[in-house]
Amino acid sequence: MAKTVVLQRKPLSLSERTYLPQIVTGLKTTFSNMFKEKVTLQYPEEKPSIPKNFRGVPTLVKDPNGREKCVSCQLCEFVCPPKAIRITPGSVPEDEEDREHVEKAPQEFEINMLRCIYCGYCQEVCPEEAIFLQDEYSTSGYSREEMINNKAKLYELGGTLPDQHYKWDKKKIAEEEGNAH
Amino acid sequence: MSTNGKSSMVTINLDGNDVEVPAGINLVEAAGIHGTEVPHYCYHPQLSVAGNCRMCLVEMGTPMRDRATGEAVLDENGVQKIGWIPKPIIGCGTNVSPGMHIKTKSPMVTDSREGIMEFLLVNHPLDCPICDQAGECRLQEFATDYGRGYSRYVERKNVKPKRTKLGPRVTLDDERCILCSRCIRFCQEVVDDDVLGFVDRGSFSTLTCFPGKELSNNYSLNTVDLCPVGALTSTDFRFKMRVWFLKESPSVCTESSAGSNILVSSREGEIHRITPRRNDSVNDSWMTDSGRELYKQVKSDNRLLSASVSGNSLNLSEAISSAIDLLKGKNVGIVGSCRSSVEEQYLLNKLSKNLKAKKFLRGHFGDDDGILLSADRSPNLRGNLVTGFSNKYPSDVLPELAQALEKKQIDALIVVGEELSESGVDLDDVNIPVIFLGTHQNKTSELSTVVIPTLTSFEKSGSFINRNFRLQSFKQSVPGPAGLLPDLHIIVSLINGLSEDADQSSDLASIWKQMSKSTTNPLHGIVYSKIPGDGIQLDGAKWDSLPFVEKKALHFSPLKQTQSA
Ligand code: SF4
Ligand code: SF4
Ligand code: SF4
Ligand code: SF4
Ligand code: FES
Numbered sequence: 015m016a017k018t019v020v021l022q023r024k025p026l027s028l029s030e031r032t033y034l035p036q037i038v039t040g041l042k043t044t045f046s047n048m049f050k051e052k053v054t055l056q057y058p059e060e061k062p063s064i065p066k067n068f069r070g071v072p073t074l075v076k077d078p079n080g081r082e083k084c085v086s087c088q089l090c091e092f093v094c095p096p097k098a099i100r101i102t103p104g105s106v107p108e109d110e111e112d113r114e115h116v117e118k119a120p121q122e123f124e125i126n127m128l129r130c131i132y133c134g135y136c137q138e139v140c141p142e143e144a145i146f147l148q149d150e151y152s153t154s155g156y157s158r159e160e161m162i163n164n165k166a167k168l169y170e171l172g173g174t175l176p177d178q179h180y181k182w183d184k185k186k187i188a189e190e191e192g193n194a195h
Numbered sequence: 196m197s198t199n200g201k202s203s204m205v206t207i208n209l210d211g212n213d214v215e216v217p218a219g220i221n222l223v224e225a226a227g228i229h230g231t232e233v234p235h236y237c238y239h240p241q242l243s244v245a246g247n248c249r250m251c252l253v254e255m256g257t258p259m260r261d262r263a264t265g266e267a268v269l270d271e272n273g274v275q276k277i278g279w280i281p282k283p284i285i286g287c288g289t290n291v292s293p294g295m296h297i298k299t300k301s302p303m304v305t306d307s308r309e310g311i312m313e314f315l316l317v318n319h320p321l322d323c324p325i326c327d328q329a330g331e332c333r334l335q336e337f338a339t340d341y342g343r344g345y346s347r348y349v350e351r352k353n354v355k356p357k358r359t360k361l362g363p364r365v366t367l368d369d370e371r372c373i374l375c376s377r378c379i380r381f382c383q384e385v386v387d388d389d390v391l392g393f394v395d396r397g398s399f400s401t402l403t404c405f406p407g408k409e410l411s412n413n414y415s416l417n418t419v420d421l422c423p424v425g426a427l428t429s430t431d432f433r434f435k436m437r438v439w440f441l442k443e444s445p446s447v448c449t450e451s452s453a454g455s456n457i458l459v460s461s462r463e464g465e466i467h468r469i470t471p472r473r474n475d476s477v478n479d480s481w482m483t484d485s486g487r488e489l490y491k492q493v494k495s496d497n498r499l500l501s502a503s504v505s506g507n508s509l510n511l512s513e514a515i516s517s518a519i520d521l522l523k524g525k526n527v528g529i530v531g532s533c534r535s536s537v538e539e540q541y542l543l544n545k546l547s548k549n550l551k552a553k554k555f556l557r558g559h560f561g562d563d564d565g566i567l568l569s570a571d572r573s574p575n576l577r578g579n580l581v582t583g584f585s586n587k588y589p590s591d592v593l594p595e596l597a598q599a600l601e602k603k604q605i606d607a608l609i610v611v612g613e614e615l616s617e618s619g620v621d622l623d624d625v626n627i628p629v630i631f632l633g634t635h636q637n638k639t640s641e642l643s644t645v646v647i648p649t650l651t652s653f654e655k656s657g658s659f660i661n662r663n664f665r666l667q668s669f670k671q672s673v674p675g676p677a678g679l680l681p682d683l684h685i686i687v688s689l690i691n692g693l694s695e696d697a698d699q700s701s702d703l704a705s706i707w708k709q710m711s712k713s714t715t716n717p718l719h720g721i722v723y724s725k726i727p728g729d730g731i732q733l734d735g736a737k738w739d740s741l742p743f744v745e746k747k748a749l750h751f752s753p754l755k756q757t758q759s760a
Contacts, residue, residue: 085324085325086434087323087324087325087329087437088436088437088440089324092437092439092440103434103436103437104434105433105434108358116325117325117357117358117434118325118434141323141324142324181321188351188352188354189354
């Protein structure tokens with residue numbers, strides 16, 4: 015075992031006893047900052063700029079043609095660790111012309127923001143690129159019910175994102191032109 | 196091979212190990228017995244072999260013999276040489292033979308499977324997110340095992356009809372069909388209703404109904420279960436719930452005395468679908484479409500959800516005690532039910548013994564379809580015979596009860612689930628207390644003094660005895676509505692409340708201990724928890740002389756010529 019060595023405390027010098035040099039150094043920092051550029055944000059009037067890969071509130075997005083992308087496959091509901099997502103699947107009516115070939119869409123889609131832990135798994139798992147954690151980060155409400163985002167709210171928050179695939183458009187073209195036989 | 200029992204097993208060499216398998220089975224089954232899965236689509240153990248998907252390719256060799264002399268050809272170590280067939284063969288269409296060698300894991304076999312998968316996926320749509328089969332799809336499963344993960348196919352995929360209504364309950368998505376023909380063979384071989392077929396050729400082959408026909412037989416939904424992919428889907432279940440959320444529990448169909456084995460799939464206490472469970476002695480892998488609808492009763496509008504006495508809602512224990520008060524010291528009549536479980540019938544019989552009550556029993560009958568819908572439309576008529584509740588074959592009218600009521604021989608009545616006006620008994624001007632135990636409202640429950648709600652077979656455990664005298668247990672799948680108790684508890688409270696020295700337990704294990712005591716009873720020696728998943732065959736010879744109404748059907752032949760009831 016190591017031996018305990020008792021150290022002798024050195025007596026304080028005069029300048030140390032009066033604290034003066036330390037006060038002066040501190041004030042120097044304070045005064046020098048008064049003339050520097052401001053870095054504090056006046057939140058909530060001023061909002062920080064959010065980096066692109068930020069994981070904010072999960073939202074549902076539409077494709078550039080304004081159609082909902084989610085097909086209610088419920089994979090996000092399955093993967094969500096705190097079980098924040100609740101989906102009621104539904105079908106797209108056969109007479110809805112520009113979407114009938116998609117066949118399936120959510121009837122209701124709820125994300126409970128009191129449960130969500132912003133992990134981003136839902137975005138990662140989504141095969142249709144329909145759910146994104148975007149830049150919205152501040153949510154509040156007066157009741158528990160208010161903190162559950164329903165389908166309408168989710169689409170309102172989500173808006174439209176660019177889509178490279180146009181999967182459903184391709185599907186529609188294939189359906190219309192098809193392989194003749 | 197000789198025909199005596201012992202040599203009905205043959206030895207084959209499976210991936211380098213000698214294993215024993217029953218003679219006459221095919222290689223897919225033989226490998227399956229020893230835990231090696233040979234992927235397959237078109238083969239189904241209960242249908243004829245079509246051999247058209249080629250997914251089950253394996254390598255096969257047989258011991259070599261000299262052509263001229265018939266002598267075994269030996270290698271340098273004196274072991275008989277194996278003549279490997281240079282090309283893979285289909286496992287489903289090849290039966291085992293003694294000494295046969297099979298490779299299911301060789302590079303050639305894996306190569307074949309990968310090749311088949313690539314071809315199957317060439318025109319397959321990328322539908323998994325909207326496909327109901329996802330999660331229980333053989334194509335998905337084998338694509339993870341043998342798929343290449345990307346497509347080399349750059350041409351445009353074939354487009355085929357989607358959302359085709361093949362019949363009232365089945366929707367077809369032709370793009371997903373892998374042309375295995377299981378559905379076609381099922382309709383031809385099991386239901387004898389030949390309505391499905393392929394039209395067009397090659398990659399344009401399309402499954403369709405013959406002109407002017409539709410897939411509307413009462414077994415049509417079995418094609419949905421059979422279909423290895425998501426081509427055939429149930430219109431009722433379509434887009435309702437993903438299968439990976441469903442909890443499956445084994446149960447028995449209550450539609451008729453056929454007693455099909457079923458799986459009840461539920462999520463968070465709500466039943467979403469019913470599918471057949473394989474039992475080779477009862478229902479193979481099939482069940483009726485009408486039986487699949489029965490789960491809807493659980494949430495139906497006329498379900499009894501609270502107890503009531505003279506029309507006022509009360510809680511269950513209050514209702515039971517007022518029932519006890521009404522029954523005390525009376526000449527009680529008990530109308531039992533062929534829809535109750537064996538245990539409930541046993542306890543009801545015990546209750547009637549304690550009360551010296553008159554017993555009545557009504558049967559429910561319909562047409563027999565000769566497959567899995569029998570003429571006896573109750574799951575447990577035979578339970579009444581075995582437990583002693585009745586020794587006669589019930590009919591669907593109850594003249595004895597009507598008489599007894601008229602002669603005022605009965606001054607209190609317990610009715611389990613039955614609707615008495617249908618059976619020729621008019622309760623309107625009978626002035627005696629009626630205690631009704633049942634799951635759903637009917638005319639009798641409306642006229643009853645005390646109504647005690649009970650649970651459906653999905654919400655309780657128990658057992659039924661089917662038309663073959665096969666005892667089959669069912670397990671609770673979903674919790675019952677709040678505040679309700681299983682029928683057993685209610686009958687037990689009546690027993691214990693009505694006789695001073697009674698100390699009946701409502702625990703299934705102890706009820707079975709009592710039931711299986713008597714050596715003359717067919718239930719002798721049976722322990723509830725040990726009833727196997729496919730049931731126990733009981734000896735029903737004692738009741739051979741009763742006029743059972745069932746006709747010859749799948750895995751059932753009536754012992755004597757039946758008369759209609
Ligand atoms: S971010 Fe995570 S916790 Fe929130 S909804 Fe998505 S999966 Fe669930
Ligand atoms: S958001 Fe994506 S993962 Fe979730 S249900 Fe819709 S399509 Fe599926
Ligand atoms: S049939 Fe299987 S592989 Fe094809 S879309 Fe449906 S789940 Fe996916
Ligand atoms: S619909 Fe299904 S069962 Fe019928 S042939 Fe096609 S893949 Fe096979
Ligand atoms: S399972 Fe053998 S060819 Fe299809």
